[in-house]
Amino acid sequence: MGFLDSLFKKKVEGKTAEEWYALAVRETDPEKKIEYFDKVLKLKPDFAGVWNLRGLEFVVLKRYEEAIASFEKALEIRPSYPEAKYNKEDAETELRKMKAAEAKAREKEAKEEEKEETTVERTEV
Numbered sequence: 001m002g003f004l005d006s007l008f009k010k011k012v013e014g015k016t017a018e019e020w021y022a023l024a025v026r027e028t029d030p031e032k033k034i035e036y037f038d039k040v041l042k043l044k045p046d047f048a049g050v051w052n053l054r055g056l057e058f059v060v061l062k063r064y065e066e067a068i069a070s071f072e073k074a075l076e077i078r079p080s081y082p083e084a085k086y087n088k089e090d091a092e093t094e095l096r097k098m099k100a101a102e103a104k105a106r107e108k109e110a111k112e113e114e115k116e117e118t119t120v121e122r123t124e125v
Helices: 003-008 017-026 030-043 048-060 064-077 082-124
Strands: none
Touching: 017 030, 030 048, 048 064, 048 082, 064 082
């Protein structure tokens, strides 16, 4: 294997970036897809498309902060990447919705606890 072959055919765990990418695309488990995309990125850290695809898998898992970080990395590499921009905005919207729902649930729980305490106080009197 010549110098250029080794330069263009770097491997991680015996596979090239192209082979890891092919595995990721065929995979159905989002966690595994992320694992394979990470191996691609070890070999080609400036592959904006893979950062975007990685982000989409985090969206599937509802891990929005990690998704946003992946989309931001894609946009850092390729600032005019429309899909990554859209996906980032979508993930940010979902994250806001999730946080609002969590806050509402905490508020409801606090009101229920307050109601229980009031009921206990009345029965003790």
